[in-house]
Every structure is written in structure tokens, then in C-alpha cells.
Amino acid sequence: MTQTSENATARTGTGSRFTFWLGVAVIAGAVALVVLGFFAAPADDEQRDAVRMIFVHVPSALLTYVAFSMTAVGSLMWIWKRSLWWDITAHAAAEIGVIFCALTLFTGSVWGRPTWNTYWDWGDVRLVTTLILFLIMIGYLSIRASGGDEEATSTRAAVVGLVAAVNLPIVNRSVEWWFDRTLHQKSSLTDGNLEDMTLFTLVVGIAVWAAFFLWAMIHRFRIAWLERELRVGDLDEAIIERRAEALHDESPVL
Amino acid sequence: MLRDVRLVALKDLRIEWRSRVTLSQIVPFAALVLVLFGFALDANRPVLETATSGLFWITVMFVATMAVQRSTAVEINDGARRALLLAGIEPIAVFLGKTVAIAAQLLVVQVLLVAGVIVLYGASVGQWVLLLATCVVATVGIAAAGSLLGALVAGVRARETVLPILLLPILAPVLIGATRAFDDALGSVAVDGWAWLGLLAGFGAINLVLGALAYGVLLEET
Amino acid sequence: MVRLRGVVALLGRFPALAGVDLEIDAREIVLVQGPNGAGKSTLLRVCAGLLRVESGTAEVLGHDLSVDRAAVRRSVGLLGHDTALYDDLTVLENLQFWAAASRVAPESVLPALDRLGVASRLHAVAVSRLSAGQRRRVALAGVVVRRPTLWLLDEPHAGLDQRGRDLVDQLVVDAARAGATVVMASHELDRTVDLATRHVTVAGGTITADRQVRAAEPGDHDAS
Numbered sequence: 001m002t003q004t005s006e007n008a009t010a011r012t013g014t015g016s017r018f019t020f021w022l023g024v025a026v027i028a029g030a031v032a033l034v035v036l037g038f039f040a041a042p043a044d045d046e047q048r049d050a051v052r053m054i055f056v057h058v059p060s061a062l063l064t065y066v067a068f069s070m071t072a073v074g075s076l077m078w079i080w081k082r083s084l085w086w087d088i089t090a091h092a093a094a095e096i097g098v099i100f101c102a103l104t105l106f107t108g109s110v111w112g113r114p115t116w117n118t119y120w121d122w123g124d125v126r127l128v129t130t131l132i133l134f135l136i137m138i139g140y141l142s143i144r145a146s147g148g149d150e151e152a153t154s155t156r157a158a159v160v161g162l163v164a165a166v167n168l169p170i171v172n173r174s175v176e177w178w179f180d181r182t183l184h185q186k187s188s189l190t191d192g193n194l195e196d197m198t199l200f201t202l203v204v205g206i207a208v209w210a211a212f213f214l215w216a217m218i219h220r221f222r223i224a225w226l227e228r229e230l231r232v233g234d235l236d237e238a239i240i241e242r243r244a245e246a247l248h249d250e251s252p253v254l
Numbered sequence: 255m256l257r258d259v260r261l262v263a264l265k266d267l268r269i270e271w272r273s274r275v276t277l278s279q280i281v282p283f284a285a286l287v288l289v290l291f292g293f294a295l296d297a298n299r300p301v302l303e304t305a306t307s308g309l310f311w312i313t314v315m316f317v318a319t320m321a322v323q324r325s326t327a328v329e330i331n332d333g334a335r336r337a338l339l340l341a342g343i344e345p346i347a348v349f350l351g352k353t354v355a356i357a358a359q360l361l362v363v364q365v366l367l368v369a370g371v372i373v374l375y376g377a378s379v380g381q382w383v384l385l386l387a388t389c390v391v392a393t394v395g396i397a398a399a400g401s402l403l404g405a406l407v408a409g410v411r412a413r414e415t416v417l418p419i420l421l422l423p424i425l426a427p428v429l430i431g432a433t434r435a436f437d438d439a440l441g442s443v444a445v446d447g448w449a450w451l452g453l454l455a456g457f458g459a460i461n462l463v464l465g466a467l468a469y470g471v472l473l474e475e476t
Numbered sequence: 477m478v479r480l481r482g483v484v485a486l487l488g489r490f491p492a493l494a495g496v497d498l499e500i501d502a503r504e505i506v507l508v509q510g511p512n513g514a515g516k517s518t519l520l521r522v523c524a525g526l527l528r529v530e531s532g533t534a535e536v537l538g539h540d541l542s543v544d545r546a547a548v549r550r551s552v553g554l555l556g557h558d559t560a561l562y563d564d565l566t567v568l569e570n571l572q573f574w575a576a577a578s579r580v581a582p583e584s585v586l587p588a589l590d591r592l593g594v595a596s597r598l599h600a601v602a603v604s605r606l607s608a609g610q611r612r613r614v615a616l617a618g619v620v621v622r623r624p625t626l627w628l629l630d631e632p633h634a635g636l637d638q639r640g641r642d643l644v645d646q647l648v649v650d651a652a653r654a655g656a657t658v659v660m661a662s663h664e665l666d667r668t669v670d671l672a673t674r675h676v677t678v679a680g681g682t683i684t685a686d687r688q689v690r691a692a693e694p695g696d697h698d699a700s
Contacts, residue, residue: 245680
């Protein structure tokens with residue numbers, strides 16, 4: 001977080017006044033969330049203290065899908081319009097989404113242990129679908145990291161993004177039919193079974209995590225953007241260097 | 255366009271027939287996997303019988319990655335992909351042609367694999383029609399997703415390792431669906447296999463459309 | 477035929493072409509020479525519509541390369557470094573596939589092979605069993621099959637025997653006489669200097685010398 005304040009004054013950094021205060025808000029929110037989550041919200045009758053996991057699990061699951069939706073839209077916009085802005089957004093969202101996705105899977109299985117008496121339940125449609133999505137997005141990132149021509153890499157990654165988006169409903173459907181039942185909690189937000197304080201804490205949790213997501217997205221986007229600018233600057237230099245090679249040309253004059 | 259699809263498919267199949275990679279390497283590999291599963295499950299007949307469908311389709315997935323690798327390698331060697339671009343064949347025709355060729359090879363392997371599970375695992379086929387329909391419909395989906403991702407990794411340096419990472423998770427619905435449908439066809443579990451066939455058809459249709467739309471963009475990136 | 481202005485083309489992040497201006501007209505035989513890594517092959521690939529033009533304007537055979545590279549690809553004849561042949565297919569099968577894919581009559585295949593001196597006993601031999609020189613001849617026959625108006629030849633003499641080289645020279649002259657344009661990148665200067673009507677030197681991704689050395693080939697129906 002100290003980086004944020006330093007960057008706020010440096011023009012070449014990825015921070016700005018907005019991200020600085022956003023970062024401060026995230027820290028404050030995180031402290032509030034810890035207090036609310038551990039002390040204010042009551043333990044659940046059945047799940048007992050494990051219920052507190054939802055303050056991480058639900059927001060990260062929501063943001064995973066927000067992030068990967070951004071990747072899907074960005075992929076489409078790169079292929080359709082060759083929009084660099086969307087290409088970088090897709091990449092940034094995929095990286096951050098994978099982290100949130102890992103967090104979702106981790107908290108989900110830790111929560112599942114005391115509640116369902118198992119770390120992993122194959123019958124849980126959302127968890128299994130999310131795992132497959134996680135694996136596909138790992139593939140997306142490995143394509144991003146594969147090097148070579150930059151635009152070609154963007155195009156390849158974009159096609160992976162579209163393949164993931166298009167196949168996700170059918171993955172979900174197949175897992176659902178497969179077990180034909182699901183252990184997963186109905187949406188915690190809307191089923192009305194949560195205590196008022198728990199619900200309030202969850203809403204705060206979503207807000208705090210969303211703010212963190214936005215903060216991370218802005219920084220990741222700007223890093224990638226600056227890298228591009230550096231390379232474009234590099235290109236002009238590279239062209240000059242390339243042309244200078246001609247001075248050493250000793251081929252016969254015809 | 256159909257003419258070009260035929261042209262590309264026949265070209266790939268002819269290359270396959272000449273080089274005999276499927277017959278001399280992929281088929282023995284598939285048989286080997288069946289045998290190894292037998293060892294891993296301690297040749298336990300009841301376990302093998304319940305697991306037969308799953309083992310069959312896992313083997314098909316492995317075979318599919320090999321077939322797609324091969325289909326991609328054929329175009330990469332000596333820059334033949336460039337010739338496809340220069341010739342000016344519609345990318346959709348290249349996509350469909352290569353899909354057809356991959357599907358044909360997978361079906362040949364599956365015929366032998368069915369014989370393999372009958373002999374090695376003692377499987378008995380209750381519904382031949384369902385079994386055949388599952389093979390055909392699942393294969394269309396696998397080949398479509400495979401040839402699209404094959405083109406995607408064509409220009410990537412580490413394409414041999416990247417392809418399975420991309421292809422196998424995408425094929426998860428096929429593994430689930432085709433395994434359930436086989437369970438019904440082999441009579442090992444009481445499920446409605448025909449309903450699963452619908453899901454497989456959906457997967458095939460989605461990936462055929464996606465491949466047709468996206469293949470050209472990938473082919474451009476030589 | 478070819479109009480390039482300030483063309484920059486990248487291989488990955490490397491500017492293989494760093495601002496090329498070049499205009500080539502019909503019937504010219506252009507020799508592109510220069511040291512290894514100068515950008516000769518990249519220049520030919522750009523002209524063939526295979527590489528994206530990063531900046532600058534490029535027009536080949538009347539098509540804008542930033543708009544319709546596919547149209548350029550369909551009409552040029554390119555002999556690249558690799559021969560773009562399928563190892564496991566025979567010579568005839570390769571060229572028949574190529575002709576069918578390019579929508580050229582299959583009857584043009586045999587005369588083209590004949591033209592390049594590929595013996596008929598080789599027609600049914602798998603390409604993987606050919607020698608490097610024979611492979612080049614088959615690839616050249618593939619260019620001939622197309623009867624292109626723009627010939628882009630990357631080291632057309634490489635790996636060929638004396639007779640093969642003579643055949644290439646004849647091919648180039650005949651193409652220009654028939655109204656086509658030939659651009660060839662070559663290190664075989666003693667052979668190509670006199671063949672060419674124009675000498676272009678490429679170094680550091682730019683054109684460092686460009687000189688017309690004789691009049692373009694007269695056309696078959698030209699009065700002069």
C-alpha cells in the first residue's frame with residue numbers, strides 16, 4: 001500500500017489521487033470487515049463460525065465471474081475492433097480473476113470441510129464448474145505468457161477467452177445433470193435466512209472486495225499500458241537501431 | 255466451399271494413410287492405456303465394469319490430443335500453413351476439413367477401443383444404437399474444439415504442452431456426457447443416455463459455430 | 477505492381493523492415509540483394525500479403541495491404557525459404573492439392589513439372605524422399621502452376637544444379653516477357669546481376685541503393 005502513496009506523486013507510476021484514496025478506503029474497509037465479520041456478525045445455528053467464510057467466499061466468487069465476463073467482452077472487442085484498451089482489460093481481468101477464482105475455490109473447500117464434512121464435493125455444481133473455469137483460465141494465462149508476436153498472442157488469448165465463455169454454460173449444464181442434485185447453498189443474499197447483521201456484513205464485504213478489485217484492476221491495467229508505451233517508444237528506437245545496421249553493410253555495390 | 259472441405263479433409267487423411275501415425279502409434283497407445291488402467295485398478299472385474307465408460311472416454315481424450323497435435327504438426331512442418339493461406343481457401347473450409355479428418359481418425363480408434371473394452375474389461379453392449387450415436391456425436395464436438403485449438407497453438411513455441419492444458423478442460427462436458435451415455439449403452443448405470451446425447455450435440459454445435467467464426471482470425475496470425 | 481511507402485514490418489517486436497519505400501512496375505526483374513538479416517525475405521513476405529504492415533502504406537497488385545491481404549495472397553507466386561510441401565504426399569499429390577486449392581486447372585501441373593525438369597519417375601515419389609534441390613524444383617513448379625503476375629522468389633537458385641539454375645533464369649525472363657513482374661532476393665550475384673533489370677540493395681531493414689541497370693524486358697507484343 002505504501003507503493004500507492006509513492007506512486008501518487010510520480011507521473012510514471014501506476015497510481016493517481018483516485019487510486020490512492022481508493023487504496024486507503026480498501027484498507028479501512030478491510031479493517032471494518034474484520035471487526036464486523038469476526039465480532040459483530042453472529043455465528044450460524046448450523047454452520048457455527050464457518051459461516052464467517054462467506055464474507056470472503058461470496059464476494060470473491062461474484063468478482064471472479066465479473067472479472068471473467070470482462071475477459072470475455074475484452075476478447076470479443078479485440079477480435080472485432082482490435083481495441084488495445086479492451087485487450088489489456090481482458091488480460092488484467094483474467095489475471096486478477098484467476099486469483100479471485102483460486103480464493104473462491106480455497107474458501108469454498110475450507111468451508112465445506114466442517115459444513116459438508118468434505119473438502120471437495122463433486123456434486124456441487126457451482127464449485128465444479130468454477131474449477132473447470134479456473135483450469136481453462138490457467139490455459140488462457142499460459143497463452144498470454146507464450147511470447148512471440150504480440151498481436152498474435154492477443155488474438156490467440158482472445159479466442160481462448162471466447163471458447164471459455166461459450167463453453168461455460170454447457171460445462172455448468174453437464175455438471176448439473178451429472179449429479180442431478182446440488183449441495184450448494186442457495187444464493188446466500190436472497191434466500192432470507194441470514195441474520196440481519198450477517199447480511200449487513202456480507203454487503204460490506206462485497207463492497208470492500210469490489211473496491212479492492214477495482215484498485216487492482218486499475219493498477220494492473222496501467223502497468224500493462226505503460227509496458228506497451230515503453231515498447232512503442234522502444235519501437236522508434238529499435239527502428240533507428242535497425243536502420244543503423246545499414247552503415248556496417250559491406251555487401252558489394254552494384 | 256464443400257469442395258474445399260473435401261479437399262482439405264482428403265489431403266489430411268491421405269497424409270495420415272501414408273504416414274500411418276494413427277495406425278502405428280496412436281492405436282497402440284490407446285490399447286496401452288486400456289491395459290495400464292487394468293493394472294491400476296488391479297484387474298478387479300466389478301470395478302473395471304463400473305469404470306469402463308469413463309476409462310474409454312479418458313482414453314479417447316488422450317488420443318484426441320495426439321491426433322490434434324499431429325493435425326497441427328502437418329501444417330507447421332515446412333511452412334505448409336502458408337500455402338493454405340496463399341491458396342486462398344476459405345478458413346471455414348480449412349477448419350471443417352481438418353475437423354472431418356480428425357473425427358475420422360478418432361472414430362477408427364474408437365471402433366478398436368470398443369472391441370478393447372469388450373475383450374479386456376468384459377463390457378457387454380446393451381444398446382448398440384446409443385453407443386454408436388454417442389461415439390459419432392461426441393467425436394464431432396471433440397474434433398471441432400480440437401481443430402480450433404490446434405490452429406490456436408500452431409504458432410506457439412511450446413505448443414505440445416499448451417494444447418492439452420487448453421483442450422482437456424474444454425472437453426470436460428464431453429467426458430461427463432459421453433461417459434453417462436455409455437453407462438446407459440453398456441447397462442452399467444441406469445441413466446437416460448439419450449438425454450446426454452442432446453448435451454453432446456449442443457457441445458458439438460456450439461464449437462462448430464465458434465470454430466467456423468474464429469478459425470480465420472487464427473490462420474491470419476502466421 | 478508494388479507500391480510501398482515508409483513500410484515498417486515487425487517480426488515479434490523486431491522491426492525487420494524499418495521504413496521501406498519501393499515502387500516496382502510491370503515487366504521489371506528486380507534483384508534484391510544485401511547481407512544476411514537485412515530484411516530481404518521479410519520484404520518478399522510483406523509483398524505476398526503474409527505479414528501485417530505495422531506502419532506506412534503498401535499497395536500490391538492494386539490491393540491495399542492494410543485492407544485486403546487475402547486478395548494479394550491469392551494472386552502472387554511466392555517461393556519462400558521453406559518449400560511449403562507436405563512430406564508424406566507425393567510430388568504429384570502435392571501439386572494437385574495446391575492447384576485445386578488455388579483454383580487452377582489440374583492440367584497445368586504436368587507441364588509445370590516438365591518445365592522445371594522434374595522427371596516423371598519422381599512424380600509418384602513422396603516429397604520426403606526428394607533431395608533439397610528436387611524439392612526446390614517442385615516448389616518452383618507450384619509457382620509456375622499459378623501463372624502469377626507478381627513472382628516473389630526467395631533465393632530461387634539455392635540448392636539447384638547448373639541445369640536447374642539455367643531453368644530458373646529462363647523462367648524469370650519468360651515471366652517478365654509475358655508481362656509479369658519478378659522480385660528475387662539472391663546472394664548469387666554473378667548469375668542474377670545480368671538477369672535483373674534493376675538492382676535494389678537492402679540493409680538494416682531499409683533500401684540503401686536502388687538502380688535501374690537496363691530497360692525492362694520487352695513484352696511479347698511490344699513494338700520495341
